[in-house]
Amino acid sequence: MNKKTILILFIFLYNTTSYSQLFKYTTASFNSFSAYYLDDSKTGDFNENNRFRSNNYLNIKSNIDKNWNLELQVESYAPNSLLNYSPNFKETNLSTFNIAYNKNNLNISIGNFYEQFGSGMTLRSWEDKNLGINNSIRGLNTKYRINDEFNITALIGQQKKGFKYSKGYILGFDSEFDFSKITNGSTLLLGLSYVGRNDQRTKSEFFPETTHMFSGRLDYSSNSFYSNIEIIDKSKNPITVFGSLSNTFIKKGSSLLFNSGYFNNGFGIDFTFRRLENMSLFSEREAYGNPYNESIINYLPALTKQHDYSLANLYVYSAQPNVSFQTNDLMKVGEIGMQIDLYYFLEKNTFLGGKYGTNISVNGAVWNNLDGNFDFNNQNYDTDLFGFGQKYFSELSLEIRKKWSSKFDNIFLFINQFYNSRFIEEKVGEVNSNVLVLENTYKINDKKSLRFELQHLSTKDDNKNWSAYAIEYNLNSAFSVYFSDLYNYQNPKQEKKIHYYNFGGSYSKGINRFTINYGRQRGGLVCTGGICRYVPESSGLSFSISSTLF
Amino acid sequence: MNLKPIVTIVFMILFSLNNAYSQTSMPNINIKTLEGKTINSKTTYNKKGLTVYSFWATWCVPCINELDDIHNEIQKWDKANVKIIAISTDDSRTKRRIRPLVNGKKWDFKIFLDENQSLKRALNIDAIPHTIVTKGNKIIYRRIGYKPGEENYLYDFIINNSVAKN
Incomplete structure (x- = not known):
């Protein structure tokens, strides 16, 4: 769509909202992320075209009347996007457009829509501007709530990638039944889903053009206990071997998720087990392994604790749902593992709790390759259902949050990590590390506060030890300034310190x-919500605007 | 440098600002209870006074700081005739941590789940923490981010607006 059309659409919207009572309310938001990249004597010169890069998003939503809603998003990249966003994001264009009808229990949506079935393991379309993900589906989405106990969703469409659309089609169906009326005070929900991906472009006599996923899930909750299970069966699909689809290596996929938890006032525990085998699905088969997370149909996040501190995010696990045969001692077919979380509150006015009480949380996670018989030469495998293969990752963390007085509190975090670079990134080596974080906040008065953060990562592997600190000063409720530094002080290469x-x-x-920010960015994996992408090292000036206009 | 796209965007903003009016209300979006039941966001507000909607996630340190700071003085807040709703935007990666965390912290806020961020998107929220105050169903205050001490400003705002109501 060209700029003129966008402008006309916009003016139409503007005029209708201004001069008629048709639109009940309109809301708009604007986001802009820009950077001016500089040469850097340490990290190297900027060798791309256009030093000034900018990602801009304008989103408008409008209630046309009680039942009709309209939404559009225009995006502009000036003329290139920030480093390492998909090249499909270029110049200015209409990004998403949607008209939805909502009456009683019926919701019909035409255009770009976002949807998730269950936990998203069969289907999730969502937007994450920081990661450059917008895999909304363009097509038709219908939801009908038959009664309080039963609702269904049916959809069909093509998935967005940059300003373009995938050639493959997605067909989805989801149903949810609520049995709570017969379970006497507790909640019991059953969900059944189907997702099909049809990709005619990769048509072949060796495998079907449509891949099917069938899923069933059960959720139980009572006053202080919950448990849920989800099982997925994925039909045969060719494996991508060194960048091309194999005509002989064609396998089914499956997924098993079990989660249970118990909580009581002041105490909570949660346990999750997950097994994934050959589970990733893209709206175009050829999109497998693309570095921009484009054309992802299902959401398979890493089930580990998501950290907010930079050194805790140096060696981040990303889920390993795929089949990848690299050499005869590097063969992956999925992952199996578990995670446990514990939360405990030490009461106020006790010896350990102090005046304000103390929060303690513990997290442990371990993820391994599936175990089984792998045959590299004949490109084939069998797996054991509960067999644990080569370890990918493990982590144990302890976090203590303590408020000492009305003015001062701190957070203490300790993490012990094992990261298998060879298997996770298909590089070399393993990393055993310990991370320590101490965050202190001092409230000077109601408006002013000072935050000071200290971090250290110690390891004998990879690039050895790191240290980091950050100081943030909040001048008042509006202004805040900060300085931070990450330093790889033990890097074996002098020039890499x-x-x-x-x-x-x-x-x-x-x-x-x-x-506004000036500084140097560390290259590597940037992860949000369990999805990661690589970013190169860079230096420069960056600034952002985030505004909800009305 | 090609400035055309920027000019277009700025032009669009000016257009939209011209049209700005802030009287919006909570949209009609399905969110979930902790047990997984579907509930309409429009039905969640406090019928008798003000409602604070705090958008948070289990991995967001400033979000938890804000809710902890409110919780630490919850008796004061309870007297202000305000309903506090913490809307979790955790997706399936981290949502299982919500119930143990909330109970481990003894928070007694009402918690709802916005797992695929439909409500967050409908309200044009781009980053969390994000706080919204409604009077009835009408939005009267919004704020991005949280700095230590801002809960006191929010509390004063609520007291002032509750008084005005009576």
């Missing part, structure tokens, strides 16, 4: 926020 310093500030007032 680099300070990744950053300083900047933010101004936020109500629903508007502006930030």
Whole structure:
């Protein structure tokens, strides 16, 4: 769609909202992330075209009347996107457009829509601007709530990738039954889903053009206990071997998820087990392994604790749902593992709890390759249902949050990690590391506060030890300034002992926020919500605007 | 440098600002209870006074700081005739941590799940923490981010607006 059409659409929307009573309310938001990249004597020169890069998003939603809603999003990349976003994001265009009808228990949506079935393991379309993900589906989505106990969803469409659309089609059906009326105070939900992906472009006599996924899930909750299970069966699909689809290596996939938890006032425990075998599915078969997370149909996040501190995110696990035969001692067919979380509150006015009480949380996770018989030469395998193969990753963490007085509190975090780079990233080596974090917040008065963060990562492997610190000063409710530094002080290569310093500030007032930052970014995996992408090292000035206009 | 796209965007913003009016209400979006039951966001507000909607996630440190800071003085808040709703935007990666965390912290806020971020998107929320205050169903205050001490400002805002109501 060209710019003129977008402008006309916009003016149409503007005029209708301004001069008629048709639209009940309109809301819009604008986001802009820009950077001016600089040459850096330590991390190298900027060798791409266009030093100035900017990602801009304008989103408008409107209630046309009680039943009709309209939404559109225009995106502009000036003329290239920030480093390492998909090349499909280029220049200015209409990104998403949707008209939805909502009456009584019926919801019909035409255009781009976001949807998730169950936990998303069969289907999830969502947007994450930081990761450059917008895999909304363009087509038809119908939801009908038959009664309080039963609702269904049916959809068909093509998936968005950048400003383009995948050639493959997605067909989905989901149903949810609520049996709570007969379970006497507890909740019991049953969900059944189907997702089909039809990709005619890769038509072959060796495998079917449609891949099917059938899924069933059961959720039980009572006052202080819950448990759920989800099982998925995925039909045969060719494995991608060194970048091309195999005509002989064609396998089924499956997934098993079990989760249970118990909680009582002041105490909570949660346990999750998951087994994934050959489970990733893309709306185009050829999109397998693309570095931009484009054309992902199902959401298979890493089930580990998501950390908020930079050194805790140096060696991040990403889920391993795929079949990958690299050499005869590097063969992956999926993952199996578990995670446990414990939360405990030490009461106020006790010896350990102190005046304000103390929060303690523990997390443990371990993820392995599936075990079985792998045949590299004949490209085939069999797996054991509960067999644990080569270990990918494990982590144990302890977090203590303590408020000492009305002015001072801190967070202490300790993490012990094992990261198998060879299997996770298909590189070399393993990393055993310990991370320590201490965050202190001092409230000077109601408006002013000071936050000071210290981090250390110690390891004998990879690039050895790191240290990091950050200082943030909140001048008042609007202004905030910070300085932070990450330093790989034990890197065996002298020239790689680099300070990744950053300083900047933010101004936020109500629903508007502006930030500015100058510094050096560490390259590597950037992960949000269990989905990761690689970013190169860079230096420069960056700024962002986030504003909900009305 | 090609400035055309930027000019277009700025032009669009000016257009939209011209049209700005802030009287919006909570949209009609399906969210879930902790047990997984579907509930309409429009039905969640406090019928007798103000409602604070705090958008958070289990992995968001400032979000938890804000809710902890409110919880630490919950008796004060309870007297203000305000309903506090914490809307979790955790997706399937981290949502299983919500119930143990909430109980481990003894929070007694009402918790709802916005797993695929439908409500967050409908309200044009781009980053969390994000706080919204409604009077009835009408939005009267919004804020992005949280800095230590801001809960006191929020509390004062609520007291001032509750008084105005009576």
